[in-house]
Amino acid sequence: MTALRFGYGTNGLANHRLDEALEVIAGLGYSGVALTLDHAHLDPYDPGLPQRLAHTRRKLAALGLGVVVETGARYLLDPWHKHAPTLLDPDPARRAHRLDFLTRAVRIAAELDADAVSLWSGVLGPDTPHDHAWDLLADGCADLVETARAAGVRLGFEPEPGMLVSDLAGYERLRHTLGDPETFGLTLDIGHCQCLEAETPAQCVRRAAPWLVNVQIEDMRRGVHDHLEFGEGDVDFPAVLDALTEIGYQGIVGVELPRHSHSGPQTALRSLNALRAASTPPWTSKALDRLRSDPAAITTLFPVAARGGAPVPGDATRTRLLRTLPARNAELGAILTELYASGDAAERLAVLRALPVLDAAGHLGPHATPLIEDALRTNDARLVTAAVGPYAARHLGQGQWRQAVLKCVFLGVPLDAVAGLDRRGDPELTRMLADFAEERTAAGRAVPDDVRERLDAPPTPDALPADARA
Structure with missing residues (x-):
């Protein structure tokens, strides 16, 4: 059994320079990053992109961070319309613009040796018939699958509330339409499962196991698509993390709090503490209880923490012990x-x-x-x-x-x-x-x-x- 790899999204540190966002994420103890391509964070249209990519690859390696490339920038392609254009756009030129962006994202992911490229369908426009939108989406995804296959990159398609593909059933339909290509994996957002799936988030994890290449995580309430800090919604995180461990998931579990950049480092710290608390091995729970009553026990617990707290990495367990001290x-x-x-x-x-x-x-x-x-x-x-x-x-x-x-x-x-x-x-x-x-x-x-x-x-x-x- 291996420990889960927790990551944090750069869209939750949008007010930081990319290098410093990565330093914050690694410095807090995360082992991965969900990197949203955007104006200030590895802009795919920057003329200096090749040099910046080489630098970012070295930076990630030096900090020991795995990476997933995210494509959900709000106004990168259109300064007037959020998340536009999409693969559902009735204008062929605008669809081509989105496909070009996604193609660039695949190439960037290949350069960074990323786990996956995450993408979504987009919102159905008022003038586009539903069936036609599905055809447009399938055509665009089919082209992208070939690009990703040639580049050796996995795609992680994300069902998103309010979009054409909003749930797991929609992803399964799209994957089947494409011929079940191995390259076309799934990004599962745990909060979205809480928001609209009939099954619990833990059940969704088990259902998604064959295709799962990327996980986003945050709290959420039933029927309300609002990304919340841990403890502010209804998600049963111990059950979710147990399910991810049970299926042998080895990708990044990335915190997705894009509206929290105003308190980015503090929110990232609270989030990692919550995730670790929800996945605490028995030895660590007992050690933390002992420290609360006898802080001097740190001198005997600290040396054996790497073995006792397995499979969680020793550094993470030891940091939790130190944070518990008064x-x-x-x-x-x-x-x-x-x-x-x-x-x-x-x-x-x-x-x-x-x-x-x-x-x-x-x-x-x-x-x-x-x-x-x-x-x-x-x-x-x-x-x-x-x-x-x-x-x-x-x-x-x-x-x-x-x-x-x-x-x-x-x-x-x-x-x-x-x-x-x-x-x-x-x-x-x-x-x-x-x-x-x-x-x-x-x-x-x-x-x-x-x-x-x-x-x-x-x-x-x-x-x-x-x-x-x-």
């Missing part, structure tokens, strides 16, 4: 220091990877920066990679942070692993990287591609005030 700020920093100092490499990594989560929850502040400094003094690439995440980007002084970036360069840690690089990069860092490149060139050694790319990039405006750049 200690805050300096007191929590002291506990983390003790666990880090006495731990093996895996335990030290878990402490470092938990720092962004504890900080985002308001529990920690700068009190763990000595642990970052210690990790950066090592030559362990894993520790250094964990150390240059969002916590360091927020709390290290500028001089220390520059040295951390240079340490990555010397150890061969990809610069894409460094959180906040575009935001905190400054002329002094550029000078340091240029000196490194000059020394490598003089010695007849290759300059790493990410360093050369950084030096060749146009200068960006200073993002930090002068007094923060000491």
Whole structure:
């Protein structure tokens, strides 16, 4: 049995730059991202797309994120009409525009080695007969299936309330019409199941098992298509997650909260906490109960958490234990220091990877920066990679942070692993990287591609005030 892979949608972080949205998602402990192609997030019509794609592929790899490509941008193709045009549009030119976009999405997915491309049918227009709309949809999907098959990409067709294909029965009809192609998989939105399916969401999961390539998840109420945070609707999440585990689903379970960008990082943190609470192994439940009554037990529970909390990854279990502690700020920093100092490499990594989560929850502040400094003094690439995440980007002084970036360069840690690089990069860092490149060139050694790319990039405006750049 393997642990479920939880992800978060970039449409719920629409006010973030893409790199920083990915850093938030990975920093909170997600293992996947549902990447909506949009104006600000990997625009498929951007002339610089090839370079941006190469960068995003490296960024995803450096952060350890799997990816699904989503195509639900609201106004990417038409600035006046939401989600238009669609494959149901009576105008052939407008249908071709949608098909061109979906074709670009397939090619992007192939470049990113994505799990799937998610798409939907669209809303039936008032002047299009129902049967004719089905014919148009089937024709467009048939073309896309061939494109996806040639590219080695799976499609995940999503039934969407209010659209022509609104439920599982509609998907099954469309798939049969297309000849049941293996490439034409299913995106199942758990909230949509709660909203309109006759079966429970868990039953829908089991019904969808043969075709399931992508899962979207959020709370929802019966009969109301409104994406809600976990706990605000009626979905039985433990039953859903048990069903996904039962069928052996290995794709991303992506949180779909597109109206929550105003509180994106906090909503993402609450969502992951809710998903983990709904899928807690017995050992972890007992350990959490014990910590609530005896916080000092962390010293005995933390080392064995990876084994006890299986199949959930050890880092995730250890982070949950740390979040349960009542200690805050300096007191929590002291506990983390003790666990880090006495731990093996895996335990030290878990402490470092938990720092962004504890900080985002308001529990920690700068009190763990000595642990970052210690990790950066090592030559362990894993520790250094964990150390240059969002916590360091927020709390290290500028001089220390520059040295951390240079340490990555010397150890061969990809610069894409460094959180906040575009935001905190400054002329002094550029000078340091240029000196490194000059020394490598003089010695007849290759300059790493990410360093050369950084030096060749146009200068960006200073993002930090002068007094923060000491």
